[in-house]
Amino acid sequence: MAKTIGDYVLQRLREWDVDHVFGYPGDGINGILAAFGRADNEPRFVQSRHEEMSAFQAVGYAKFSGKVGVCMATSGPGAIHLLNGLYDAKLDHVPVVAIVGQTARSAMGGHYQQEVDLQSLFKDVASDYIVEVNVSTQLPNALDRAIRTAEARRSPTAVIIPSDLQEQEYEPPEHEFKQVPSSPPSVSHSVVIPPDDEIAAAAEVLNAGEKVAILIGQGARNAAEEVRQVAEATGAGVAKALLGKDVLPDDLSYVTGAIGLLGTRPSYEMMRDCDTLLIVGSNLPYAQFLPEFGQARAVQIDLDGTLIGMRYPTEVNLVGEAKATLRAMLSQLEPKADRSWRETIESNVASWWETMEQQAMVEAHLVNPIRVVHELSARIPDDAIVTADSGSSTNWYARNLKFRGRMRGSLSGTLATMGPGVPYAIGAKFAHPERPVIALEGDGSMQMNGMAELLTIARYQDLWEDRRLVVCVFHNNDLNQVTWELRAMGGAPKFEESQTIPDFSYAEMARMAGLEGIRVESPDELGAAWDRALAADRPVVLDVVCDPEIPPIPPHATFDQIKSTTEALLKGDPNAWRIMVQGAKTKLQEAMPGR
Structure with a gap:
């Protein structure tokens, strides 16, 4: 034929x-x-x-x-x-x-x-x-x-x-005019390294700095060990763009966590106070979370020259592969004798994680959503893959989930579209059928895209060596991130017609699809529910009924944002009083760590 x-x-x-x-x-x-x-x-x-x-x-x-x-x-x-x-x-x-x-x-x-x-x-x-x-x-x-x-x-x-x-018969191209052949499939992965003089100039900037900060993105993923060595030599702290969250583990004392709108206080403070900045493989668009222009001397490394120098007035721009470029630079770095800057960063990081635990334990109506990720962090396997969706749950993924070991994670970082959490998880299972996968989903994203894909999970689960795929739904019946953006950025109260979504039992749907469904309505049930889900012999939907009034307020919220939120509540926002109480209790943990 x-x-x-x-x-x-x-x-x-x-x-x-x-x-x-x-x-x-x-x-x-x-x-x-x-x-x-x-x-x-x-x-x-x-x-x-x-x-x-x-x-x-x-x-x-x-x-x-x-x-x-x-x-x-x-x-x-x-x-x-x-x-x-x-x-x-x-x-x-x-x-x-x-x-x-x-x-x-x-x-x-x-x-x-x-x-x-x-x-x-x-x-x-x-x-x-x-x-x-x-x-x-x-x-x-x-x-x-x-x-x-x-x-x-x-x-x-x-x-x-x-x-x-x-449906036509295939005929290959011939050796004649206006026909184009093709060579056998193969990919050449060349290693690009900047010239020696440019690397020397970058090393000079880092050696001259007294308070060095490093920002890494997904472009640094193959250079994790080199980033560690640069951080040790320079006494720097390391902040992570969301797409680079899995590059370095969060149990390193100088890793300050996420940066940007969903970032941490240690990252914010490090950028605010540093005098030198090294950016590796990141195109973070939020320049307001980088040092003030002119405050820091800066070096950027990126494989794509079109993305160099776009976000901050960098002094030295190195177009090259992160791993090879950092290796070439390491021999020219002079170890910092004064470790006071590093000690400040480590102290801030330790205090931050204590604060995150305290915020997770704040009492809420049904379940505090922060605690959902806090309890996962204590149990997640070292080889897990985590996918996150776009919504208020993304805040807790960014700030509260501690990456360690071989963990991987990603989300729609730049488009920030709703709906990829579950299909990303399916793609991850086909990429690594031997590893557990966890999708962190808001109920808005779940209703938009995730629910139907439970059928896809059920259909293909037998192909996966490790069947564990946990879809954790933050069930609050609210398009919560937009609700808070309306309050914080527009000074508008919650508009029920656009923001409230239909109530639904995601655990029951999971069971109907042939998966395991677990519903959680109390914080005391969370730990055992995660244990059960992570030990299951089949995919699981963890349906956690959460309090929508726990504010995803960033640790660097501006006065204008707080003022707008207050104005929105005074204009007749539903549950205004409870929102103010929950917000005050949560933020108090930052103001009074350890209390």
Whole structure:
């Protein structure tokens, strides 16, 4: 039987070592779907409940595997549904390839059913590479270049294949004019190191500093040991952008935790008081959380030269791979004899963790959401993977979850979209079926995207060596982060019609889907519930009924934010008095640590 173009697409993906394709079927990709059947489902087609979830699953898989994620959708509506997940990949610099169908070539331009101008649709999100394949001989180069570009640029790319072409016989390109061959699949990972004089200039800046601060992002992930050595030599503290939360463990005494809107007080104080700043692999957009302009001499290291010097007036910019660049710099660093700056940082960090425990123990209506993550921190396996969604629960992930050991974690860092927590977790399980995975979900995100994907979890759980996948739902019947943003930034009381969401039993739905469901309504039940979930022999939904009035107020809240919140409450916000009491009790733990 002759090989079709659909057959060749899967053959080439196998040659690229692609094990999974996250997708949803439709007649625009029927030719490729039939090829999956002929290929005994290799690579495996992972069926989500919605194409957006397929894209998120591919992003999660890529983030946690280090490989290219591949998603697939039909023409028209299916391709449109991929966009949010692909933008998540674009903004977080994640390699994902989207393979999408298109109307038959004979019908293009005829206002045919599901005909959408896909090249225009994808030209921004897949700006690094998008191609429509219209003849067989075009395919190898097109697919190879999409994968190579996604790898090299750490970005999403798109390959559009019309439906009629998928079923035609595959003919390779020939050695003739206007045909483009392609070499066998392989990726070259070159190591980029800045010139010696630039590294020496950076070392001079760090050696001259008396109060050195380090900010790391996901670009420092392969350089964790080098970051530690630089921090030891310079006496620096290390703050982490959210996408870099898993680069260094939080049990290091000088790691100050998250920075930015969801950051910690030690990170805020370190940036406020430092005289020297080293940024490694981070493009944190919130310049207001960095030192005042002119206060600190600064050095930045990033593999992408287009992202250098964008957030702070850096004095030395090093375009290079983090690990190799820091190694080259280490021999030129002069160990700091005066450790008073480091001792101040360590004292602040120790005090902060005491405060976090006290805040977690503040009494609340039903369950204090901070305590949910506090109890997890005491129990989480050292090899766990954690995914977080966007919402007020993200605050507790950022500030309260202590990373240690081999733990990994991620979220929609730059797009900050709602809904990727559960599909990220599914992608993580396919990337590492031998490791436990935990998704921290607000109930708004759960209702938006997570609930249907419980069926996907139930369907594929038997494929995972370690079946533990815990979806923890912060159940407060409120779109809580936006509610607090309305209060703190707009001075507006909670608008019930937009903010209150329907009550629902997520534990009961889990049981209906064939998973284990655990409902928690008391803080005294939390520890045992986490123990049960983490020891289960199947995926679990932990449905924790939380108090929506525990404020996610950052430790560096401005006077204007506090003033706006107070004005909002005085304008008739529901439960205004209890909100003020809970807020006062929580913030008092920061003002009076140890009390």
